[in-house]
Amino acid sequence: MAELLSDPEIDSALTDLPAWRRDGATLVRTIESTSFPAAIVLVDRVAEAAESMNHHPDIDIRWRTVTYTLSTHSAGGITAADLELARRIDALASSPPTP
Template sequence: MSRYRERMATVLSAEQLSTALADLPGWSGGTDGISRTITAASFPAGISLVTAVADAAETMNHHPDIDIRWTDVTFRLSTHSEGGVTEHDLALAARINELADLATR
């Protein structure tokens, strides 16, 4: 069983989330979910980003909702089992930002 499944996830308060989002460029939302849209250089670049995020999400055992519209890729995060945003979502958002930075260079 993954470490993420073993630890209890607690939904963040609005204040905790606001503080966390200040350190996650491009992300916005509320305690029920956060999202970020990234514009890739091309459709294949966007798909490559999705593949990289899928690999990271699988490793973390925490999966985003993903919407692809040509070069715009939107990631939505929420810990569905807990009914809102938890530390798991923040960790994945940070990883998505790292991958996006690499993909958009």
């Protein structure tokens, strides 16, 4: 089972993930896309990355605004896998989709 990160470890990691915030035992980021189709393209790209990691976010889609919530449910909180997925989501959100 994945090991929970300590509060100082999470706080330190969040300095390198400024778009993310901690909400209890989760990491949360909301991304607003230019359109609904663009939001869905990003969701699809995140889904592929998450599947490759076997670590899946909770995703809330509201028109072109998508909120990603990360937590390792089996561990009961935030682990290194959540930080890695947050980094991947950031990279995907900052790079244009490939046709």
